[in-house]
Amino acid sequence: MKINTNTIKNRALKILTQLQKDYPDPKPALNYTNALQCLVATILSAQCTDVRVNMVTPALFEKYMNADDFAEADQTELEEMIRSTGFFRSKAKNIIGAAKAIVDDFGGNVPDTMEKLVTLDGVGRKTANCILGNVYKQPAVMVDTHVKRLTWRMGLTDNTDPDKIEMDIRNLFSDNQWMPVSHALIYHGRNVCKARKPACNKCNVNSLCPKRDVK
Numbered sequence: 001m002k003i004n005t006n007t008i009k010n011r012a013l014k015i016l017t018q019l020q021k022d023y024p025d026p027k028p029a030l031n032y033t034n035a036l037q038c039l040v041a042t043i044l045s046a047q048c049t050d051v052r053v054n055m056v057t058p059a060l061f062e063k064y065m066n067a068d069d070f071a072e073a074d075q076t077e078l079e080e081m082i083r084s085t086g087f088f089r090s091k092a093k094n095i096i097g098a099a100k101a102i103v104d105d106f107g108g109n110v111p112d113t114m115e116k117l118v119t120l121d122g123v124g125r126k127t128a129n130c131i132l133g134n135v136y137k138q139p140a141v142m143v144d145t146h147v148k149r150l151t152w153r154m155g156l157t158d159n160t161d162p163d164k165i166e167m168d169i170r171n172l173f174s175d176n177q178w179m180p181v182s183h184a185l186i187y188h189g190r191n192v193c194k195a196r197k198p199a200c201n202k203c204n205v206n207s208l209c210p211k212r213d214v215k
């Protein structure tokens with residue numbers, strides 16, 4: 001199905017308006033208190049539930065309190081602490097690598113631009129957008145598994161590549177709506193439009209949704 005952007009903008013805005021009523025106070029699911037913790041938690045969340053990550057990070061952030069601590073971490077020790085999140089070897093390597101670059105190239109502070117963030121090990125646009133939007137309060141579109149699935153089902157994108165979906169969302173909404181729509185879709189994906197059995201009969205945007213590929 002080919003999508004005409006002009007014909008879906010109004011529908012997209014109506015969907016956002018309704019979802020903001022449904023989820024008036026969205027908050028990030030991962031627990032962190034600063035940009036470095038956000039970066040580490042988001043790296044850990046790949047192929048892992050947010051609940052699991054939140055079980056691991058309290059001890060982690062107590063032991064490693066800044067970029068220097070992570071940069072100097074013993075990889076085996078770090079691997080053991082994050083083992084339950086899966087892919088722990090590559091995650092530990094990326095966290096240490098990113099921390100070293102933060103110390104060496106950015107004065108110990110997590111950078112606040114997309115261009116610089118994506119130079120860090122383990123940081124793609126998704127992680128960078130999480131940091132920019134949630135920590136630095138910049139306009140950012142977060143495309144996680146929920147946003148990817150819902151934008152497709154809702155007919156808000158013709159793409160399956162997250163970077164292209166990000167651009168489609170940027171085009172459909174104004175920049176001050178990018179974070180609200182990201183949060184709204186993530187909440188709706190968790191609560192109603194689930195991967196296996198979307199609860200279309202309980203969905204408040206049912207009349208606005210083409211339910212693409214929903215059986």
Ligand code: SF4
Nearest residue numbers: 193198200203206209
């Ligand atoms: S109508 Fe169904 S497919 Fe569309 S957003 Fe709601 S739950 Fe998802």
